[in-house]
Amino acid sequence: MRIKFLLFALYRDLVGAEELELVVPPGSTAADAVTALRARGGGSSRLPERPVVAINRIYAGLDEILSDNDELALLPPVAGG
Protein backbone atom coordinates (compact mmCIF):
# COMPACT_ATOMS: atom_id res chain seq x y z
CA MET A 1 0.00 0.00 0.00
CA ARG A 2 1.11 3.57 -0.64
CA ILE A 3 1.92 5.91 2.23
CA LYS A 4 2.40 9.63 1.76
CA PHE A 5 4.99 11.05 4.15
CA LEU A 6 4.85 14.69 5.16
CA LEU A 7 7.99 16.29 6.53
CA PHE A 8 8.42 19.53 8.44
CA ALA A 9 11.14 21.83 9.71
CA LEU A 10 14.29 19.94 10.69
CA TYR A 11 12.98 16.65 9.32
CA ARG A 12 12.26 18.28 5.99
CA ASP A 13 15.83 19.54 5.87
CA LEU A 14 17.18 16.08 6.71
CA VAL A 15 15.13 14.27 4.08
CA GLY A 16 15.39 17.08 1.56
CA ALA A 17 11.71 16.86 0.64
CA GLU A 18 8.38 18.18 1.88
CA GLU A 19 6.63 14.97 0.98
CA LEU A 20 7.37 11.62 -0.58
CA GLU A 21 5.58 8.35 -1.11
CA LEU A 22 6.72 4.85 -0.27
CA VAL A 23 5.06 1.49 -0.74
CA VAL A 24 4.93 -0.56 2.47
CA PRO A 25 3.46 -4.02 3.12
CA PRO A 26 -0.21 -4.18 4.13
CA GLY A 27 -0.55 -4.25 7.91
CA SER A 28 2.42 -1.95 8.44
CA THR A 29 2.35 0.28 11.48
CA ALA A 30 3.46 3.89 11.56
CA ALA A 31 6.69 2.68 13.15
CA ASP A 32 7.23 0.26 10.26
CA ALA A 33 6.74 3.09 7.78
CA VAL A 34 9.24 5.28 9.63
CA THR A 35 11.72 2.38 9.54
CA ALA A 36 11.18 2.09 5.78
CA LEU A 37 11.76 5.81 5.34
CA ARG A 38 14.96 5.77 7.41
CA ALA A 39 16.19 2.80 5.37
CA ARG A 40 16.35 5.03 2.32
CA GLY A 41 19.66 6.21 3.72
CA GLY A 42 21.25 9.63 3.37
CA GLY A 43 19.70 12.33 5.54
CA SER A 44 16.61 10.18 6.08
CA SER A 45 18.65 7.79 8.19
CA ARG A 46 19.22 10.65 10.63
CA LEU A 47 15.50 10.90 11.40
CA PRO A 48 14.69 9.70 14.90
CA GLU A 49 13.59 6.09 15.21
CA ARG A 50 10.49 7.08 17.13
CA PRO A 51 9.34 10.54 16.04
CA VAL A 52 6.00 12.06 16.97
CA VAL A 53 3.60 11.29 14.11
CA ALA A 54 0.17 12.28 12.87
CA ILE A 55 -1.93 10.12 10.60
CA ASN A 56 -4.30 12.07 8.39
CA ARG A 57 -3.79 15.21 10.48
CA ILE A 58 -4.41 13.61 13.86
CA TYR A 59 -1.76 12.76 16.44
CA ALA A 60 -1.31 8.98 16.44
CA GLY A 61 0.71 6.31 18.18
CA LEU A 62 3.58 4.63 16.34
CA ASP A 63 1.88 1.25 16.75
CA GLU A 64 -1.14 2.39 14.78
CA ILE A 65 -1.74 0.31 11.65
CA LEU A 66 -1.77 2.28 8.42
CA SER A 67 -4.21 2.10 5.54
CA ASP A 68 -3.59 2.61 1.87
CA ASN A 69 -3.09 6.28 0.95
CA ASP A 70 -2.70 7.41 4.55
CA GLU A 71 -0.85 10.68 5.14
CA LEU A 72 1.85 10.06 7.71
CA ALA A 73 3.36 13.27 9.07
CA LEU A 74 6.62 13.20 11.00
CA LEU A 75 6.54 16.03 13.51
CA PRO A 76 9.66 17.49 15.11
CA PRO A 77 9.19 18.85 18.64
CA VAL A 78 6.74 21.71 18.20
CA ALA A 79 7.85 25.27 18.89
CA GLY A 80 4.86 27.54 18.29
CA GLY A 81 3.78 30.59 20.20
Add this chain to the structure above:
Amino acid sequence: MRIKFLLFALYRDLVGAEELELVVPPGSTAADAVTALRARGGGSSRLPERPVVAINRIYAGLDEILSDNDELALLPPVAGG
Protein backbone atom coordinates in the same frame (compact mmCIF):
# COMPACT_ATOMS: atom_id res chain seq x y z
CA MET B 1 -6.51 69.48 67.43
CA ARG B 2 -8.19 69.77 64.03
CA ILE B 3 -8.88 66.69 61.95
CA LYS B 4 -9.97 66.87 58.33
CA PHE B 5 -12.33 64.05 57.39
CA LEU B 6 -12.55 62.87 53.79
CA LEU B 7 -15.63 60.96 52.73
CA PHE B 8 -16.23 58.83 49.66
CA ALA B 9 -19.00 57.03 47.83
CA LEU B 10 -21.66 55.68 50.19
CA TYR B 11 -20.13 57.41 53.21
CA ARG B 12 -20.19 60.72 51.38
CA ASP B 13 -23.87 60.23 50.66
CA LEU B 14 -24.56 59.37 54.32
CA VAL B 15 -22.72 62.39 55.71
CA GLY B 16 -23.76 64.67 52.90
CA ALA B 17 -20.29 66.16 52.52
CA GLU B 18 -17.02 65.37 50.76
CA GLU B 19 -14.98 66.70 53.64
CA LEU B 20 -15.47 68.31 57.00
CA GLU B 21 -13.34 69.30 59.94
CA LEU B 22 -13.80 68.48 63.61
CA VAL B 23 -11.77 69.37 66.67
CA VAL B 24 -10.85 66.35 68.78
CA PRO B 25 -8.79 66.10 72.00
CA PRO B 26 -5.02 65.66 71.62
CA GLY B 27 -4.10 61.98 71.78
CA SER B 28 -7.25 60.89 69.96
CA THR B 29 -7.03 57.78 67.85
CA ALA B 30 -8.63 57.33 64.44
CA ALA B 31 -11.37 55.34 66.19
CA ASP B 32 -12.00 58.26 68.57
CA ALA B 33 -12.32 60.62 65.64
CA VAL B 34 -14.78 58.30 63.90
CA THR B 35 -16.81 58.18 67.11
CA ALA B 36 -16.84 61.98 67.21
CA LEU B 37 -17.99 62.12 63.61
CA ARG B 38 -20.78 59.59 64.19
CA ALA B 39 -21.88 61.58 67.25
CA ARG B 40 -22.84 64.46 64.94
CA GLY B 41 -26.00 62.49 64.33
CA GLY B 42 -28.09 62.43 61.18
CA GLY B 43 -26.64 60.36 58.35
CA SER B 44 -23.24 60.42 60.05
CA SER B 45 -24.57 58.15 62.79
CA ARG B 46 -25.14 55.51 60.13
CA LEU B 47 -21.43 55.32 59.35
CA PRO B 48 -19.91 52.02 60.51
CA GLU B 49 -18.28 52.09 63.93
CA ARG B 50 -15.07 50.61 62.56
CA PRO B 51 -14.61 51.67 58.92
CA VAL B 52 -11.43 51.19 56.97
CA VAL B 53 -9.43 54.40 57.26
CA ALA B 54 -6.43 56.09 55.74
CA ILE B 55 -4.42 58.76 57.49
CA ASN B 56 -2.74 61.21 55.13
CA ARG B 57 -3.37 58.90 52.15
CA ILE B 58 -1.99 55.75 53.77
CA TYR B 59 -4.05 52.84 55.08
CA ALA B 60 -3.95 52.97 58.87
CA GLY B 61 -5.24 51.11 61.89
CA LEU B 62 -8.10 52.57 63.92
CA ASP B 63 -5.86 52.59 66.99
CA GLU B 64 -3.39 54.94 65.35
CA ILE B 65 -3.01 58.23 67.21
CA LEU B 66 -3.78 61.31 65.17
CA SER B 67 -1.82 64.52 64.88
CA ASP B 68 -3.07 68.04 64.36
CA ASN B 69 -4.23 68.67 60.77
CA ASP B 70 -4.22 65.00 59.82
CA GLU B 71 -6.41 63.97 56.91
CA LEU B 72 -8.56 61.06 58.01
CA ALA B 73 -10.27 59.32 55.11
CA LEU B 74 -13.16 56.91 55.72
CA LEU B 75 -13.11 54.30 53.00
CA PRO B 76 -16.11 52.16 52.07
CA PRO B 77 -15.28 48.68 50.79
CA VAL B 78 -13.37 49.34 47.58
CA ALA B 79 -14.84 48.30 44.24
CA GLY B 80 -12.36 49.20 41.53
CA GLY B 81 -11.40 47.33 38.41
Add this chain to the structure above:
Amino acid sequence: MNSHCCHRWPVVDLQSAMQPALITREAIDTAAVLAAVSAPAHGAVALFLGTVREQNDGRPVSGMRYDSYEAMASDVLAEIVAEAAATMGEGEIVAVHRIGELSIGDVSVAIAAASPHRAPAFDAARYIIEEIKLRLPVWKQEHYNDGSQRWLA
Protein backbone atom coordinates in the same frame (compact mmCIF):
# COMPACT_ATOMS: atom_id res chain seq x y z
CA MET C 1 21.11 73.00 31.65
CA ASN C 2 23.95 73.01 29.18
CA SER C 3 21.58 74.19 26.53
CA HIS C 4 24.25 76.64 25.40
CA CYS C 5 26.71 73.90 24.56
CA CYS C 6 25.04 71.50 22.22
CA HIS C 7 21.95 70.69 20.29
CA ARG C 8 20.07 68.07 22.18
CA TRP C 9 16.67 67.15 20.91
CA PRO C 10 14.21 65.37 23.12
CA VAL C 11 14.06 61.67 22.35
CA VAL C 12 10.51 60.44 21.86
CA ASP C 13 10.24 57.38 24.05
CA LEU C 14 6.88 55.63 24.20
CA GLN C 15 7.82 53.81 27.35
CA SER C 16 8.49 56.94 29.33
CA ALA C 17 5.62 58.79 27.66
CA MET C 18 3.11 56.74 29.68
CA GLN C 19 3.28 56.57 33.44
CA PRO C 20 3.41 53.00 34.74
CA ALA C 21 0.50 53.74 37.09
CA LEU C 22 -2.19 56.23 36.20
CA ILE C 23 -5.62 57.26 37.45
CA THR C 24 -7.32 59.17 34.65
CA ARG C 25 -10.61 60.76 33.67
CA GLU C 26 -9.83 60.26 29.98
CA ALA C 27 -10.82 57.28 27.83
CA ILE C 28 -8.16 54.59 28.01
CA ASP C 29 -6.23 54.08 24.78
CA THR C 30 -5.62 50.34 24.78
CA ALA C 31 -3.26 50.47 21.82
CA ALA C 32 -1.12 53.08 23.59
CA VAL C 33 -1.00 50.92 26.71
CA LEU C 34 0.19 47.95 24.65
CA ALA C 35 2.71 50.10 22.79
CA ALA C 36 4.07 51.44 26.06
CA VAL C 37 5.16 48.00 27.26
CA SER C 38 6.24 46.51 23.95
CA ALA C 39 9.94 46.19 23.29
CA PRO C 40 12.16 43.89 21.19
CA ALA C 41 13.38 42.18 24.36
CA HIS C 42 9.88 41.19 25.47
CA GLY C 43 8.48 38.12 23.79
CA ALA C 44 5.32 37.98 25.89
CA VAL C 45 2.67 40.58 26.61
CA ALA C 46 -0.32 40.00 28.87
CA LEU C 47 -3.09 42.58 28.77
CA PHE C 48 -6.11 42.73 31.02
CA LEU C 49 -9.06 44.97 30.30
CA GLY C 50 -11.96 45.58 32.63
CA THR C 51 -15.04 46.98 30.93
CA VAL C 52 -18.42 48.17 32.09
CA ARG C 53 -20.95 45.36 31.78
CA GLU C 54 -24.52 45.81 30.65
CA GLN C 55 -25.80 43.98 33.68
CA ASN C 56 -24.83 42.99 37.20
CA ASP C 57 -26.59 40.45 39.39
CA GLY C 58 -29.11 40.11 36.60
CA ARG C 59 -30.08 43.78 36.70
CA PRO C 60 -29.62 45.85 33.51
CA VAL C 61 -27.08 48.63 33.95
CA SER C 62 -27.22 51.86 31.95
CA GLY C 63 -23.86 53.25 33.03
CA MET C 64 -21.31 53.39 35.81
CA ARG C 65 -19.70 56.14 37.82
CA TYR C 66 -16.23 55.49 39.21
CA ASP C 67 -15.22 57.63 42.15
CA SER C 68 -11.84 57.58 43.84
CA TYR C 69 -9.67 59.04 46.53
CA GLU C 70 -7.53 60.24 43.69
CA ALA C 71 -4.34 61.28 45.46
CA MET C 72 -4.21 58.08 47.46
CA ALA C 73 -5.30 55.90 44.53
CA SER C 74 -2.37 57.14 42.46
CA ASP C 75 0.02 56.15 45.23
CA VAL C 76 -1.60 52.76 45.83
CA LEU C 77 -1.65 51.90 42.13
CA ALA C 78 2.01 52.88 41.80
CA GLU C 79 2.77 50.69 44.82
CA ILE C 80 0.90 47.72 43.36
CA VAL C 81 2.69 48.10 40.03
CA ALA C 82 6.05 48.36 41.80
CA GLU C 83 5.34 45.15 43.70
CA ALA C 84 4.41 43.32 40.50
CA ALA C 85 7.48 44.69 38.73
CA ALA C 86 9.77 43.55 41.54
CA THR C 87 8.38 40.02 41.27
CA MET C 88 8.41 39.99 37.47
CA GLY C 89 11.97 41.22 37.08
CA GLU C 90 12.94 42.24 33.53
CA GLY C 91 10.05 43.80 31.61
CA GLU C 92 7.59 46.68 31.52
CA ILE C 93 4.25 47.24 33.22
CA VAL C 94 1.55 49.85 32.70
CA ALA C 95 -1.68 50.02 34.70
CA VAL C 96 -4.37 52.64 34.08
CA HIS C 97 -7.65 53.05 35.94
CA ARG C 98 -10.30 55.36 34.60
CA ILE C 99 -12.69 57.26 36.86
CA GLY C 100 -15.72 59.42 36.23
CA GLU C 101 -18.81 58.56 34.21
CA LEU C 102 -18.44 55.49 32.01
CA SER C 103 -20.80 53.89 29.52
CA ILE C 104 -21.47 50.22 28.84
CA GLY C 105 -18.44 48.68 27.13
CA ASP C 106 -16.03 51.43 28.20
CA VAL C 107 -12.67 50.24 29.47
CA SER C 108 -12.41 51.01 33.18
CA VAL C 109 -9.02 49.44 33.76
CA ALA C 110 -6.16 48.37 31.50
CA ILE C 111 -3.12 46.47 32.71
CA ALA C 112 -0.29 45.46 30.40
CA ALA C 113 2.77 43.47 31.41
CA ALA C 114 5.55 42.62 28.98
CA SER C 115 8.33 40.23 29.82
CA PRO C 116 10.83 38.03 28.04
CA HIS C 117 8.68 35.07 29.15
CA ARG C 118 4.97 34.43 29.38
CA ALA C 119 4.51 33.21 32.96
CA PRO C 120 5.86 36.38 34.62
CA ALA C 121 3.78 38.55 32.27
CA PHE C 122 0.55 36.70 33.07
CA ASP C 123 1.33 36.63 36.78
CA ALA C 124 2.05 40.36 36.91
CA ALA C 125 -1.19 41.32 35.15
CA ARG C 126 -3.17 38.98 37.34
CA TYR C 127 -1.53 40.20 40.54
CA ILE C 128 -2.29 43.81 39.69
CA ILE C 129 -6.00 43.34 39.00
CA GLU C 130 -6.41 41.23 42.15
CA GLU C 131 -4.68 43.88 44.27
CA ILE C 132 -6.70 46.65 42.62
CA LYS C 133 -9.86 44.83 43.69
CA LEU C 134 -8.50 44.51 47.23
CA ARG C 135 -7.03 47.89 47.96
CA LEU C 136 -7.30 50.57 45.30
CA PRO C 137 -9.50 53.30 46.81
CA VAL C 138 -12.00 53.38 43.96
CA TRP C 139 -15.75 52.93 44.19
CA LYS C 140 -18.38 52.40 41.60
CA GLN C 141 -21.97 53.43 41.43
CA GLU C 142 -24.17 51.60 38.99
CA HIS C 143 -26.84 53.51 37.15
CA TYR C 144 -29.95 51.55 36.21
CA ASN C 145 -32.39 51.94 33.39
CA ASP C 146 -35.10 53.15 35.78
CA GLY C 147 -32.91 56.10 36.83
CA SER C 148 -31.93 54.67 40.21
CA GLN C 149 -28.37 54.07 41.27
CA ARG C 150 -26.41 52.07 43.82
CA TRP C 151 -22.87 52.04 45.21
CA LEU C 152 -21.27 48.63 44.85
CA ALA C 153 -19.32 47.03 47.64
Add this chain to the structure above:
Amino acid sequence: MNSHCCHRWPVVDLQSAMQPALITREAIDTAAVLAAVSAPAHGAVALFLGTVREQNDGRPVSGMRYDSYEAMASDVLAEIVAEAAATMGEGEIVAVHRIGELSIGDVSVAIAAASPHRAPAFDAARYIIEEIKLRLPVWKQEHYNDGSQRWLA
Protein backbone atom coordinates in the same frame (compact mmCIF):
# COMPACT_ATOMS: atom_id res chain seq x y z
CA MET D 1 -34.05 31.65 1.18
CA ASN D 2 -37.11 33.83 1.50
CA SER D 3 -35.27 36.63 -0.25
CA HIS D 4 -38.41 37.30 -2.25
CA CYS D 5 -40.46 38.09 0.82
CA CYS D 6 -38.65 40.76 2.72
CA HIS D 7 -35.67 43.06 2.81
CA ARG D 8 -33.05 41.50 4.97
CA TRP D 9 -29.71 43.19 5.09
CA PRO D 10 -26.67 41.36 6.33
CA VAL D 11 -25.89 42.27 9.91
CA VAL D 12 -22.25 43.24 10.43
CA ASP D 13 -21.11 41.17 13.37
CA LEU D 14 -17.52 41.57 14.47
CA GLN D 15 -17.66 38.40 16.50
CA SER D 16 -18.51 36.19 13.58
CA ALA D 17 -16.22 38.15 11.25
CA MET D 18 -13.18 36.61 12.89
CA GLN D 19 -12.75 32.86 13.21
CA PRO D 20 -12.15 31.75 16.79
CA ALA D 21 -9.05 29.81 15.70
CA LEU D 22 -6.94 30.94 12.79
CA ILE D 23 -3.55 30.14 11.28
CA THR D 24 -2.59 33.04 9.03
CA ARG D 25 0.24 34.40 6.90
CA GLU D 26 -0.99 37.96 7.41
CA ALA D 27 0.09 40.39 10.12
CA ILE D 28 -2.09 39.99 13.20
CA ASP D 29 -4.39 42.93 13.87
CA THR D 30 -4.43 43.06 17.67
CA ALA D 31 -7.20 45.63 17.80
CA ALA D 32 -9.40 43.43 15.62
CA VAL D 33 -8.74 40.45 17.86
CA LEU D 34 -9.78 42.48 20.91
CA ALA D 35 -12.84 43.82 19.12
CA ALA D 36 -13.87 40.32 18.11
CA VAL D 37 -14.26 39.16 21.71
CA SER D 38 -15.59 42.36 23.25
CA ALA D 39 -19.26 42.49 24.11
CA PRO D 40 -21.41 44.35 26.63
CA ALA D 41 -21.86 41.14 28.63
CA HIS D 42 -18.13 40.60 29.11
CA GLY D 43 -16.58 42.66 31.87
CA ALA D 44 -13.15 41.06 31.59
CA VAL D 45 -10.83 40.60 28.63
CA ALA D 46 -7.47 38.84 28.85
CA LEU D 47 -5.17 39.20 25.86
CA PHE D 48 -1.89 37.41 25.33
CA LEU D 49 0.56 38.42 22.63
CA GLY D 50 3.66 36.51 21.68
CA THR D 51 6.20 38.56 19.75
CA VAL D 52 9.52 37.82 18.09
CA ARG D 53 12.34 38.65 20.44
CA GLU D 54 15.59 40.26 19.40
CA GLN D 55 17.60 37.56 21.10
CA ASN D 56 17.35 34.00 22.34
CA ASP D 57 19.76 32.23 24.66
CA GLY D 58 21.85 35.40 24.51
CA ARG D 59 22.28 35.21 20.73
CA PRO D 60 21.04 38.17 18.64
CA VAL D 61 18.21 37.20 16.31
CA SER D 62 17.55 39.00 13.03
CA GLY D 63 14.21 37.36 12.23
CA MET D 64 12.12 34.26 12.57
CA ARG D 65 10.45 31.88 10.19
CA TYR D 66 7.35 30.04 11.42
CA ASP D 67 6.49 26.87 9.56
CA SER D 68 3.45 24.71 10.18
CA TYR D 69 1.50 21.66 9.16
CA GLU D 70 -1.21 24.09 8.23
CA ALA D 71 -4.20 21.83 7.75
CA MET D 72 -3.55 20.01 11.00
CA ALA D 73 -2.59 23.17 12.89
CA SER D 74 -5.95 24.74 12.07
CA ASP D 75 -7.72 21.70 13.51
CA VAL D 76 -5.53 21.54 16.61
CA LEU D 77 -5.91 25.25 17.33
CA ALA D 78 -9.68 24.99 16.94
CA GLU D 79 -9.65 22.02 19.32
CA ILE D 80 -7.59 23.91 21.92
CA VAL D 81 -9.91 26.91 21.70
CA ALA D 82 -12.95 24.66 22.04
CA GLU D 83 -11.48 23.06 25.15
CA ALA D 84 -10.80 26.46 26.70
CA ALA D 85 -14.27 27.68 25.76
CA ALA D 86 -15.89 24.63 27.35
CA THR D 87 -14.06 25.31 30.61
CA MET D 88 -14.67 29.06 30.50
CA GLY D 89 -18.38 28.87 29.85
CA GLU D 90 -20.03 32.14 28.84
CA GLY D 91 -17.74 34.37 26.79
CA GLU D 92 -15.79 34.66 23.56
CA ILE D 93 -12.34 33.47 22.55
CA VAL D 94 -10.17 34.21 19.54
CA ALA D 95 -6.72 32.70 18.95
CA VAL D 96 -4.59 33.56 15.92
CA HIS D 97 -1.16 32.17 15.07
CA ARG D 98 0.88 33.75 12.33
CA ILE D 99 3.25 31.75 10.16
CA GLY D 100 5.82 32.70 7.52
CA GLU D 101 8.67 35.18 7.83
CA LEU D 102 8.42 37.48 10.84
CA SER D 103 10.59 40.38 11.97
CA ILE D 104 11.68 41.36 15.46
CA GLY D 105 8.70 42.68 17.40
CA ASP D 106 6.10 41.13 15.09
CA VAL D 107 3.18 39.46 16.83
CA SER D 108 3.38 35.70 16.24
CA VAL D 109 0.39 34.73 18.34
CA ALA D 110 -2.60 36.61 19.77
CA ILE D 111 -5.10 35.08 22.15
CA ALA D 112 -8.07 37.00 23.51
CA ALA D 113 -10.60 35.68 25.98
CA ALA D 114 -13.57 37.71 27.17
CA SER D 115 -15.81 36.62 29.98
CA PRO D 116 -18.20 38.12 32.48
CA HIS D 117 -15.48 37.51 35.09
CA ARG D 118 -11.73 37.86 35.15
CA ALA D 119 -10.55 34.48 36.43
CA PRO D 120 -12.08 32.46 33.57
CA ALA D 121 -10.73 34.96 31.02
CA PHE D 122 -7.18 34.74 32.36
CA ASP D 123 -7.35 30.98 32.69
CA ALA D 124 -8.59 30.53 29.12
CA ALA D 125 -5.84 32.67 27.61
CA ARG D 126 -3.21 30.94 29.70
CA TYR D 127 -4.51 27.48 28.85
CA ILE D 128 -4.43 28.22 25.14
CA ILE D 129 -0.86 29.47 25.02
CA GLU D 130 0.35 26.55 27.13
CA GLU D 131 -1.41 24.04 24.86
CA ILE D 132 -0.11 25.80 21.74
CA LYS D 133 3.41 25.31 23.08
CA LEU D 134 2.68 21.64 23.73
CA ARG D 135 0.84 20.50 20.65
CA LEU D 136 0.28 23.02 17.87
CA PRO D 137 2.24 21.69 14.86
CA VAL D 138 4.25 24.86 14.32
CA TRP D 139 8.02 25.19 14.18
CA LYS D 140 10.28 28.16 14.20
CA GLN D 141 13.60 28.79 12.62
CA GLU D 142 15.67 31.61 13.99
CA HIS D 143 17.72 33.72 11.64
CA TYR D 144 20.90 35.19 13.06
CA ASN D 145 22.80 38.32 12.18
CA ASP D 146 25.63 36.27 10.66
CA GLY D 147 23.22 34.76 8.12
CA SER D 148 22.98 31.35 9.79
CA GLN D 149 19.74 29.83 10.98
CA ARG D 150 18.51 27.14 13.33
CA TRP D 151 15.26 25.24 13.97
CA LEU D 152 14.17 25.57 17.57
CA ALA D 153 12.93 22.62 19.56
